[in-house]
Amino acid sequence: MFDQLSDRLQKVMKFLKGEGKITEKNMGEALKMIRMAFLEADVNYKVVKEFEARIKAKALDQAVLDSLTPGQQVIKIVRDELTEILGVSDKPLTFAGTSPSIVMLVGLQGSGKTTTTGKLARWAKGRGKSPLLVSFDLKRAAAQDQLKMIAGSLGLPFYEMTAAAMARPDEALRELVKFTRNRGNDLLLVDTAGRLHVDDELMDELRMVKTILDPVEVIYVGDAMTGQDAVKSAQAFAERIGVTSIILTKLDGDARGGAALSMVSVTGKPIKFVGVGEKSDKLEVFHPDRMASRILGMGDILSLIEKAEQDADVEESEELARKIRRQEFTFEDFKKQLGQLKKMGSLSGMMSHLPNVGPFKGLAQTQIDDRKLVYFEAIINSMTPAERLDPKIINGSRRQRIARGSGRPVHEVNQLLKQFQEMRTMMKKSVFQKMLSSFGK
Numbered sequence: 474m475f476d477q478l479s480d481r482l483q484k485v486m487k488f489l490k491g492e493g494k495i496t497e498k499n500m501g502e503a504l505k506m507i508r509m510a511f512l513e514a515d516v517n518y519k520v521v522k523e524f525e526a527r528i529k530a531k532a533l534d535q536a537v538l539d540s541l542t543p544g545q546q547v548i549k550i551v552r553d554e555l556t557e558i559l560g561v562s563d564k565p566l567t568f569a570g571t572s573p574s575i576v577m578l579v580g581l582q583g584s585g586k587t588t589t590t591g592k593l594a595r596w597a598k599g600r601g602k603s604p605l606l607v608s609f610d611l612k613r614a615a616a617q618d619q620l621k622m623i624a625g626s627l628g629l630p631f632y633e634m635t636a637a638a639m640a641r642p643d644e645a646l647r648e649l650v651k652f653t654r655n656r657g658n659d660l661l662l663v664d665t666a667g668r669l670h671v672d673d674e675l676m677d678e679l680r681m682v683k684t685i686l687d688p689v690e691v692i693y694v695g696d697a698m699t700g701q702d703a704v705k706s707a708q709a710f711a712e713r714i715g716v717t718s719i720i721l722t723k724l725d726g727d728a729r730g731g732a733a734l735s736m737v738s739v740t741g742k743p744i745k746f747v748g749v750g751e752k753s754d755k756l757e758v759f760h761p762d763r764m765a766s767r768i769l770g771m772g773d774i775l776s777l778i779e780k781a782e783q784d785a786d787v788e789e790s791e792e793l794a795r796k797i798r799r800q801e802f803t804f805e806d807f808k809k810q811l812g813q814l815k816k817m818g819s820l821s822g823m824m825s826h827l828p829n830v831g832p833f834k835g836l837a838q839t840q841i842d843d844r845k846l847v848y849f850e851a852i853i854n855s856m857t858p859a860e861r862l863d864p865k866i867i868n869g870s871r872r873q874r875i876a877r878g879s880g881r882p883v884h885e886v887n888q889l890l891k892q893f894q895e896m897r898t899m900m901k902k903s904v905f906q907k908m909l910s911s912f913g914k
């Protein structure tokens with residue numbers, strides 16, 4: 474479905490590859506090509522504008538211009554930014570700490586909620602979960618039959634909402650939760666009603682369901698074929714009900730992909746899965762980085778980027794030193810460091826690999842074992858980009874969310890934050906000392 478966009482962006486990549494030097498002029502040309510490619514793919518224009526501005530700022534940075542391979546650096550920037558607008562991938566589905574995890578699917582009529590409920594059930598069953606399926610639609614009692622059939626074909630239990638129960642919806646929902654718990658199902662998938670347009674009645678109904686069930690995930694199911702309409706309605710659902718994530722359906726059709734590329738920026742919520750067919754196994758976990766690579770036709774470009782990344786390693790150390798000086802060292806940088814450390818294999822090997830051993834000495838003293846590095850990375854992965862850049866905003870409830878997301882205890886999150894702070898202070902100090910000594914004290 475990204476074919477056309479892919480073709481066009483690959484042309485830009487080729488163009489850049491061919492240009493030895495990056496100048497304002499040829500970069501301007503490349504940006505124009507990128508802009509057109511996105512607009513034609515039906516990407517929201519605001520998203521396009523931001524994307525363009527970010528690439529421009531990064532590409533015209535002196536470090537890129539001065540590098541030996543500016544074209545390749547720019548290609549890497551485009552890929553990274555594309556990954557960014559496709560969202561952050563954490564885990565495909567969030568499960569609640571206490572059973573059952575309740576997952577509610579919402580969206581417009583015909584977007585694929587019922588089909589996707591079945592697909593998700595199948596996916597979860599394959600991962601050892603024991604899902605129970607239910608359809609909640611106050612207006613259309615017959616909506617249940619479709620899901621009942623799907624559940625039957627998957628050999629999964631279906632909870633029947635009787636007409637009598639629907640007459641007292643809040644009681645019915647409470648009974649449903651009790652029933653699920655007693656039956657021992659650890660996942661309750663709730664299919665909901667759809668309408669042609671966002672209307673107050675539906676929003677009220679969905680809000681009521683959400684309030685009573687208190688789901689761990691409210692997934693907006695959007696039809697990628699409807700392009701910007703899906704984006705607009707996603708925004709409405711996000712604002713009026715509150716959604717936690719997105720599933721895009723019908724990506725097997727000839728959707729131009731603009732929805733996928735606009736959805737995350739507009740709602741701030743991640744795309745977790747995509748539907749690529751009508752059958753119950755046609756659900757794919759969404760990986761922003763892989764999707765970005767696919768769009769750019771990375772077959773031949775990947776190696777270029779790897780090279781650019783190698784080149785960047787040296788530059789990265791310098792950049793790190795700059796950041797430390799300006800006190801801009803963030804969790805993003807920390808994560809990069811951890812990634813490099815992991816490549817080294819062991820903790821003993823890693824210290825020598827650090828760009829500046831002095832400031833990092835604290836790490837060795839704080840008794841981190843190799844397993845901890847993995848945990849730390851998981852914790853950082855569960856932070857939002859904003860949190861990584863500015864850890865000060867990580868308050869109590871954010872700490873709990875991060876702990877849940879990473880599957881690590883809260884005290885470990887606290888520990889990491891504390892160590893990070895200490896590291897920052899240490900860096901500041903050692904840089905300060907260096908400065909003093911360079912002034913002859």
Ligand SMILES: Nc1nc2c(ncn2[C@@H]2O[C@H](COP(=O)(O)OP(=O)(O)OP(=O)(O)O)[C@@H](O)[C@H]2O)c(=O)[nH]1
Pocket residue numbers: 580581582583584585586587588589616665666667668722723724725726747748749750751755
């Ligand atoms: N090709 C394709 N078709 C899909 C996909 N997902 C759903 N569909 C089809 O889209 C149509 C509508 O899907 P439903 O699951 O009934 O949609 P819904 O959101 O439950 O609709 P309402 O309950 O009427 O609001 C069906 O014909 C599905 O087979 C997909 O990923 N690819």
Ligand SMILES: [Mg+2]
Pocket residue numbers: 586587588616664665667
């Ligand atoms: Mg349905």
